[in-house]
Amino acid sequence: MTAADAAFSGSVPELYERFMVPLIFDPYSEDLIKRIVQRTPARVLELAAGTGAVTRKMMLKLPSDTVIIATDLNQAMIDQARKQCKAANIEWQQCNAMDLPFPGASFDVVVCQFGVMFFPDKAHAFAEARRVLKPGGTFLFNVWDTLQANEFACTINEALAKLFPFDPPGFMARTPHGYNDPAVIRRDLEAAGFRNIEHTVLAARSHAPSARIPATAYCQGTPWRGEIEARGDLTEATTAAECALQRRYGNGIIEGQIQALVFTCVA
Numbered sequence: 318m319t320a321a322d323a324a325f326s327g328s329v330p331e332l333y334e335r336f337m338v339p340l341i342f343d344p345y346s347e348d349l350i351k352r353i354v355q356r357t358p359a360r361v362l363e364l365a366a367g368t369g370a371v372t373r374k375m376m377l378k379l380p381s382d383t384v385i386i387a388t389d390l391n392q393a394m395i396d397q398a399r400k401q402c403k404a405a406n407i408e409w410q411q412c413n414a415m416d417l418p419f420p421g422a423s424f425d426v427v428v429c430q431f432g433v434m435f436f437p438d439k440a441h442a443f444a445e446a447r448r449v450l451k452p453g454g455t456f457l458f459n460v461w462d463t464l465q466a467n468e469f470a471c472t473i474n475e476a477l478a479k480l481f482p483f484d485p486p487g488f489m490a491r492t493p494h495g496y497n498d499p500a501v502i503r504r505d506l507e508a509a510g511f512r513n514i515e516h517t518v519l520a521a522r523s524h525a526p527s528a529r530i531p532a533t534a535y536c537q538g539t540p541w542r543g544e545i546e547a548r549g550d551l552t553e554a555t556t557a558a559e560c561a562l563q564r565r566y567g568n569g570i571i572e573g574q575i576q577a578l579v580f581t582c583v584a
Contacts, residue, residue, distance in 0.1 A: 367389060420449070428458065459578060487544070
C-alpha cells in the first residue's frame with residue numbers, strides 16, 4: 318500500500334458516502350450487523366469506519382446502552398461520518414489501527430468493514446485488535462475478493478488501463494482487491510494470536526440507475542482519483558469508465574456481481 322492509497326480527502330469522503338456506500342457497501346454491512354447482534358456486545362470498537370455505513374446500522378440494531386467507538390485513520394472520513402450520525406452512544410475518534418489508544422481487554426467485539434487491506438502490517442494491526450479484545454471476544458471483518466469477481470471495479474480497471482496504457486493506475490488491484498488469499502489472511506491472524514478462525518465467501522449484486530453512478534463512484538470517490546489526476550483528466554477518465562460499463566451492461570439500470578470474504582475469529 319502507498320500513501321496515496323490512504324488518501325480519502327477533499328471531496329472524496331462526500332462522494333464515497335453518496336455513491337460507494339449504497340453501491341457496494343450496504344449489503345456487506347447488513348451481514349456484519351447480523352453477526353455483531355448475535356454476540357450481544359456491551360462495547361464495540363470499529364476500525365476503518367469510513368463514513369459510518371456499519372456504524373449507523375449498529376446504532377439501529379444494538380441496544381441504546383451499547384458503547385460504540387468508531388475510528389478511522391482519516392479525519393475527513395470521520396468528519397463526514399459525524400455529519401451523518403450524531404447518536405449519543407457513538408464516539409467518533411481519529412486513530413491509527415496500528416497503534417490503538419485503548420487499554421487491553423476493553424471491547425467485546427472489534428469490527429472492520431473493508432479496511433484491513435489498507436493496514437501496512439496486517440499481522441501487527443490484528444495483534445492490536447486482539448490486545449483490546451476481552452478474552453473470548455470476537456474480531457469480525459471482511460475483505461474484497463479478487464478484482465475479477467467484482468465486475469464493476471474490474472470493468473473500470475480495464476478501461477483505465479486502456480486510457481493510460483503506459484502507466485495504468487493500479488490502486489484498485491493493489492489495495493482494495495489485493496488481500497484476498499484466505500491462507501495468507503489466516504496466517505496473519507494466527508500470528509496475531511487469534512483462534513477459531515472461520516471465513517465465508519459472500520457474493521451479492523451491485524445495482525445502479527445508470528453507468529454514470531459507478532463510474533463516478535470509483536473514479537472520483539476513492540483514492541483511485543489521485544492516481545487518475547496524476548496521469549490525466551478526471552472527467553475524461555470518468556467518461557471512459559462510464560462508456561466501458563455501458564458497453565458491457567447497456568444503458569439504463571445496470572447490475573453486476575460483487576464478492577467478498579468474511580472472517581470471524583476469537584481472541
